[in-house]
Amino acid sequence: MRGYVRRIVTLGDPDGAVLRSRSRPIPVVDRAIRRLIADMLVTMRRARGVGLAAVQVGVPLRVLIADAGTGPVVVVNPRTRRRRGSQVGQEGCLSIPGTYGTVRRAQEVEVHGRNARGRRIIVRGAGLLARVLQHEIDHLNGVLFIDRIAAEARRARPKERPVGEAAPSRKAGSAV
Numbered sequence: 001m002r003g004y005v006r007r008i009v010t011l012g013d014p015d016g017a018v019l020r021s022r023s024r025p026i027p028v029v030d031r032a033i034r035r036l037i038a039d040m041l042v043t044m045r046r047a048r049g050v051g052l053a054a055v056q057v058g059v060p061l062r063v064l065i066a067d068a069g070t071g072p073v074v075v076v077n078p079r080t081r082r083r084r085g086s087q088v089g090q091e092g093c094l095s096i097p098g099t100y101g102t103v104r105r106a107q108e109v110e111v112h113g114r115n116a117r118g119r120r121i122i123v124r125g126a127g128l129l130a131r132v133l134q135h136e137i138d139h140l141n142g143v144l145f146i147d148r149i150a151a152e153a154r155r156a157r158p159k160e161r162p163v164g165e166a167a168p169s170r171k172a173g174s175a176v
């Protein structure tokens, strides 16, 4: 199915409040959902993103896509079943242009759900793919990465100086 570029909702838009809504489960993966997924894939690629949640194109339904460089992953009604380890890295968001921040995430996740044909799937991700999956599942719950930065900063408010100057520079995170 050919996809078409949809407008990505950003936080400052008149309809930006949708980003704070909790997306609804998808009862049946029908033609309309497959069209939505096709459009999301085209929209993500056009924006050079590595992930996208349906709510970011203004549709608060529980579907995400991710492409961490190993091909597109589609998960309908995703549920995180396992998480392991932790990673700290830069993140951005197509719905919050120009903002990046350091977010702690699980290093590995296992996500259960359905694919674009409605079949049960299990997606295991590590590293960047794990980060993207967690970022997108947050979107489905109305949570944005800037919320995680704030939480991290509160926890980290250090007594001693952070070792920032000594740390190797990280490249800017990919926007999802």
Ligand SMILES: [Zn+2]
Binding pocket: 092, 093, 094, 095, 135, 139, 176
């Ligand atoms: Zn995002």
